[in-house]
Amino acid sequence: MRSLGPLVAPEQKASKQLPTLRRFLGYVQPYRKEVPIALSLVAIGAASQSLGPFLVGWSIDNLIAQDNLQGLLLMLVLLVGVYVGGIMAIRAQIIRVGWIVQRLLAQLRKDIFTKVQSLPISFFDQSEAGDLMSRLLNDVSVVNQAFGQTIAQMLGNLFSLVGIVIAMFLINLRLGIVSNLVVPLMLVTTGLFSRWARKRFRVTRQTIGELSTKIEEDISSVREAQAFNRVRLNIAEFKALNAANRDANIDAVAITAAFLPSIDFLNTLATAGVLAYGGYLAVTGAATVGTVTAFLLYVQQFFRPIQILSQFYTQAQSALAAVERIFLLLDEPAQLNDAPDAIAMPPIRGEVTFERVSFGYKPNQLVLKDVSLRAKPGQTIALVGPTGAGKSTIINLILRYYDVTSGAIKIDGIDIRKVTQASLRKQIGFVLQDNILFSGTVAENIAFGRPDATQAEIEAAAQVANVHEFITSLPQGYATLLGAKGANLSKGQRQLLSIARAVLVNPRILILDEATSSIDTRTEALVQEAIDRLLSERTSFVIAHRLSTVTQADQVLVIQQGQIIEGGTHSELIAQGGVYANLYALQLGAA
Template identity: 40%
Template sequence: MRPGMPGPGAPGTKAKSFVPSLKRLLRRLAPDRVLVTVILVLAVIAVVLNTLGPQILGRATNLIFDGVIGKQLPAGVTKDQAIAGLRARGESRMADMLAGMDVIPGTGVDFAAVGRVLMVVLVLYICAGVFGWLQGYLLTTVINRVIKRLRADVEEKIHRLPLSYFDNNPRGDLLSRVTNDVDNMSQSLQQTLSQMVTSVLTVIGILIMMFWISPLLALIALLTVPVAVVVTAQIAKRSKPHFIDQWKYTGLVNAQVEEAYTGHEVVTAFGRMNEVGREFDRRNDKLYESSFRAQFISGLIMPVMMFVGNLNYVLIAVVGGLRVASGSLSLGEVQAFIQYSRGFSQPLTQIGSMINLLQSGVASAERIFEILDAPEQIADPAQEDSRPVDRGRVAFEDVSFRYEADKPIIENLSLVAEPGHVVAIVGPTGAGKTTLVNLLERFYEVDEGVISIDGVDITRLTRDHLRSRIGMVLQDTWLFGGTIRENIAYGNPEASEAEILEAARDAFVDRFVHSLPNGYDTVIDEEGSGVSAGEKQLITIARAFLAKPSILILDEATSSVDTRTELLVQHAMAALRRDRTSFVIAHRLSTIRDADLIIVMDSGRIVEQGTHTQLLAARGHYYQLYRAQFAGAATDQDLEDSLDAV
């Protein structure tokens, strides 16, 4: 963590509004626009077929009802005569109802006609099911493609982000965005898009059929829509902030778990388990509260919509019954309309419930978009400088850099490292030693000045080309899950088996690897379990040997090895450094006595430079560091005697 930068618990930027984020998410469907068009066509066909079903079923109801009523009327009379007889007996309501029916007095139910109608409905529903299945299959394909492209975009974006982005954001939260948020968005799209498309089309189709059957009943059914829309919008508005908090605290909890897991030994050694547990409980409680509120508030949508739908059903049943009694509508039409009204409220209810999932998915999408929108590192040059950079002459010319505008780290630094020379960089913590080599690797960009290799400004080289010429061994070792052979070969994936073994021998990995169960095929995990800290360091040094770079950066590279191994590695590195420039960041001054040039840094400036002997004789900063470091092992008189000998 750089000085003055936010800690792991720092909240992210405020989320964007729902509609723009949803539009941006849907625009990612553009590469599959042909399939999306096919999906919409299939959805329209499936909805049309499903929508025609109740209307045709109403005909079957009319056939049955007409047959039942016709059987009760005397045979041999016409329909008009039967109606006149009913009116003569004072049964006007029955006569009105009979006038709206297609009956033949004395004739019962035509079961053959009913069977034909039912067969047509069955075929319609089977076809609708097939088209619906095809639509769902293709939509799943499209969404999986979208998520695949999104994951690839995030992966590529991460490689284009500057190192400062990772300094400002906890790894656990970043991992949560790349994994949990992407998965949540995928699930939300899978569950909502298909249902939303079908529901919207169903609402449109049912509206057309309802107005065709009875404009009056259709208007009654529509009275509940504004109520449902207002209620859903208000509930969704109140649930959105809690969904945002839910995924924010999910990231923070993941960050806490990741830190506690990777630092488990340190936490245990310092007895901070209770404190870590309390911090986890605090974040976990926040996650619980935000998740509960989000789910509870959004969960109100479904029961509210069902209540409004039931009110709508009651109104339609009452008015529809009166219309049948007056002969304005047939029983089959009212039955079909009731089915449509239930079918009308159902997709509205589904849309309301889908908004719940969509809110959660868009909240996750916004967190992913924050990564995609993060400022990137400066782009590589379109035309790379073609001059070779194999000798390794490094020059810093009036270089200035700061992490924050008001806090300079390095100011007006100039330095030349000749090929084959070992340049040691020493100084107190925070002096800018590691920052110097980070600038050389272009992990950060200089604010002023120029860094060049063999006369070529490093900004005129692509980062891949630049870093391929630099080998780096850090104090904190990094190994990945795989065999020891694979970890060494990481330095040069094209290396032969003989070259891998040679690098292992040069770095003294061969000295201990044969004591392991499977030798070079021994599998180690990311934490390097199964090998000691010193052996892990030797593996990373072998990796650097295999890369055969023009420039070496050793950041306390031998700090984890024992004294005897350190001496052996120093001899091996001396051979490796031949005709290569080496930058050695060292705290143990005994390891850099033979350096060609020692740079002493303090507060981002070079305060002294020279050889070990020259700097001791000057009795400046280096002398003070040397004296402080060996104060416990040597007396002041020993130091004076050493200086007299110089």
């Protein structure tokens, strides 16, 4: 199995991250009318933060120094009003921005899920379900933590930072310059730490994807693990992956832990500079005590937004690594596209023709080679042969999970590449060897292909499939909830429900993949009887390993190394004494 594209995007410089960020911000477009409101609230909150130190400094010079208690009292009321107004604006801003971001993230999840549903079967043949789940859940969660929970604070602090810088230079140019001397050092420090953090956060996204894959695989195969005594080995493998994830996160945290004290040191350095130079200016009369006090307050406020912005920047590195992985998924080639002039498949009569079809999952590695066959309406075609011969590939091509490399597949004379996939598959049913049932009621599982089916139609399908009596014996009958994948049912019961599902769809072409294997004799008789009813007047393709189940087929095709080497009825092939006759004799002798 391969992971979905590169688990970790190639190392990118900050300039190369801009397209990713711009693409992500494109999700804001539907809410562009809300953005000015949110930014206005951000500006009000920032203005209140910037105005406070100025009013304090002005009060020291003009009220306290003049013993103006009445004016000081009015100023205190004004200060409270400014800060209360700012707090209310900040609260409203957080709500508004959160409203936008959560809808943005919901759309992102929808896009990921929609993309996964539209990806070709070939993609899932080579990808790991755990990594897909990690991108849908864990990666979006990381983006949520970075943008959904802190973006409002980040915007507020960014505006506050701009307001503080402007106020500093307006009040005293020389003190403003001294206060901002550490900014170049801060930018260099931030750049270095962000580059180190970006590398480590990419590794954390990789390891959580691998860990999710391991968890999904081991939970779904716990029976096999216990049966083959692999529990200890699975635990050891999980410990190794868990340790790798732990170490990757520790490395990332270590970078963050070293970054914050560096910013604190620069804060202290700036405060000392303002205190020393401001004190000198105050002593020489070039600045008032109120101005120096205001600057000390501004310096403290100046570095608080920088610390928060720096923390956000560090989080953003993790979020961008997650966004890169998400966009790698969204950029995967979609499913086989319908032709621009594709038509809806007319009601199928059931004639299926392969015209010199060749196909390979990989270039220059053909699985089918020049295969030609014709199934008349209502015929049953049995496909037999060794594992890997190409039987399942024939089925996948009929369903158009893949397009042929050369040749053509036609149904009722129409090339299936010229019809829409949905209209084609709507008229094809299948019953597989390992059928998947879903968490939900029995009725919902039977109606999986026809959600609009009535209760009477569902019950009628169950009766045809010989499963009605079993269902009515359940505690809640058709409303009985099934466990994940129908784990609380026997294999035979799951098979009968899958047959009922196919009956309800009423397909004109039916595909069965060893539908009676691995079940007891009594249940096999019920399944076989249900299948016989289902096959009636339908064109069907049956993949069979037990040749005794296909003796009544209209055609038996022997597939070997991607080619049809024999074809005919059971009696004709036995009479030929070829490969099929030998296989049948071997199975008969083993029986």
